[in-house]
Amino acid sequence: SSDKSKPADYVYFERSPAGFSDDAVPRAKAAQLKLEHFYKVAVDAAIERNARRVELERKLQADVMMSEERKLRHLQQLGRKESTFLRLRRTRLGLDDFRTVKVIGKGAFGEVRLVQKSDTGKIYAMKTLKKDEMLKKDQLAHVRAERDVLAESNSPWVVQLFYSFQDAQTLYLVMEFLPGGDLMTMLIKYDTFSEDVTRFYIAECALAIEAVHKLGFIHRDIKPDNILIDKDGHIKLSDFGLSTGFHKQHDSSYYQRLLDSANSVQPPTAAARNSVMVNAIHLTMSSQDQIATWKANRRKLAYSTVGTPDYIAPEIFQQKGYGNECDWWSLGAIMFECLVGYPPFCSESTHETYQKIMQWQHYLAFPDDVHLSREAEDLVRRLMTSPDRRMNADQIKNHPFFCGVDWDAIRFIDAPFVPNLRSITDTSYFPTDEIDQSPAEASVASAGGAQDDLAFLGYTFKRFTISSQAF
């Protein structure tokens, strides 16, 4: 636009970071990003709060039997829950608010412990992740994805996240505790499952995978150790450490750019501009379109190579990109293991496994000494095949192997193995003897500045739960 169109009081201002300390520009950038995050969350929270109220109002209106007085009480109760949720936002949760009962799992970046929230007595599983380890190994995007999947989902198939918080060294994810252990432990115990038992677990996994896909995420690392068992013996997926959402925040290179832009002087083209370009946040609540666009943008293909190989689909190793079909391959590999007793390409070394997966056409074979039904073998072969021929969720559900499965009710039927628990803190389904129970030594404070902190923006999370269980 020409200068003629500018208002009379239009001012040109020569911007320069020259007079500031080295730290000022990255800190300003951090403040901006935090505020952007703040308003995004504020708008989302307003939308969600509104949706909860409208939903309840509609439900009450449809109930002709209920007295007006009781309806009002229900609405007031929702108001109290929303108020409690607002209060929780002012509450600084910390490690002191939780008491460790036992360490129940160990991972690459920390551990998982059974904890009790001091004021409410509620039991949770708390996963700790060391920030410096994650920065070193470039795992930020992955953990970010984990937090997001867990935070966004209300699905019964995904482990619920209740709180996440951080201190200078560590991120903490406080999740629901699943007392039944994991499918890996169960497979170690039983070696193989009958086809009926396999049908149950694979059917539940299929629904769980479908739920994750509907949230817009690809898990990419589905394996028996990530399939957790709840108190009734039903499954939930956890460990989204490698799952890839479609948010740009999940892209490791996004962080690098973020940190770079915070560290460096603005690029010359930007410096020449008089007004600052921002992606404006719009305060509109009613727009389904906006949500749809946002979701659609997440539907990009993900590129990268990851993880331990046994259950990983071949296309993930080829840098060509892949879609959520890769999770169905993993399901096929798990089903194979349930019936046969070991995964299809298990080898002496990961390198060998990897090579067999790449040449799966030659190596995918069912051992002679194991009898499988025709339907079972067919399903595995239709999952462990090239991505273009692999079955999708609907095809899988209609496969003859699942004949008789009531997909809508499976989570409510009796599970084949129901954990036998003596208390809410029973850890007998976890190999706690094999895990060092000594408290983690306090790590030396890292000298992370504004930049490091920036990478962990948005981890602090508190779940709104209708069932007030979390409070």
Added chain:
Amino acid sequence: SPSSPAPSKPLYLCSPFVEAALVKGNFKTIVVLPKYVDVMEWVAVNVFDFYTNLNEFYGVISECCTQQSCPAMSAGPSLNYTWINQDRKSVNLAAPTYIDYVMTWVQNLLDDENVFPTKSGHDFPQSFPATIKHVYRQLLRVFAHIYHAHYPQILHLRSEPHFNSLFAHFLAFGREYQLLDVKDVRGAANAPVGTGMLWERWTEMGILDA
């Protein structure tokens, strides 16, 4: 610290800076009390957020807000705020000292379980509305000083869309819950608050409700 020639009109009232905004649309969406929600909780969490966000930006600017650059808590060409000390005497303080007092005082209130309760079963004290008004007035002064004395630095750091939106949100919220008196926003006729004009401009522009 960086500086540029002072124009006749403050930069924050000039185009394109006066219309720079991170948040577009009417603030009502995020300001109105959600139905059935306790107004105390709503005001408490919002004040908590305003404080946190303002602190973030002042933290960046503070290296330019020194005893030398800002020997008084200025908010207009003829307006310096004074601090009421323990003896109820009004004293002149350098802006960084004044702001440090304000921010420390607010932080202590936020951390005080008797003022801003966080545990379940703890209620807000009777004096809460009065306390909040007091807090709001002091935070307004911090905004007013930054606009008056440090807006060029906000521009150098490319933060004006963000800072403007934060302040506009603060004003919209303060108006909705009557936390701001008009005399505090505008100042006295002989000692106007610089940002009083900004409030008027934003109202004319429809960014704030009349």
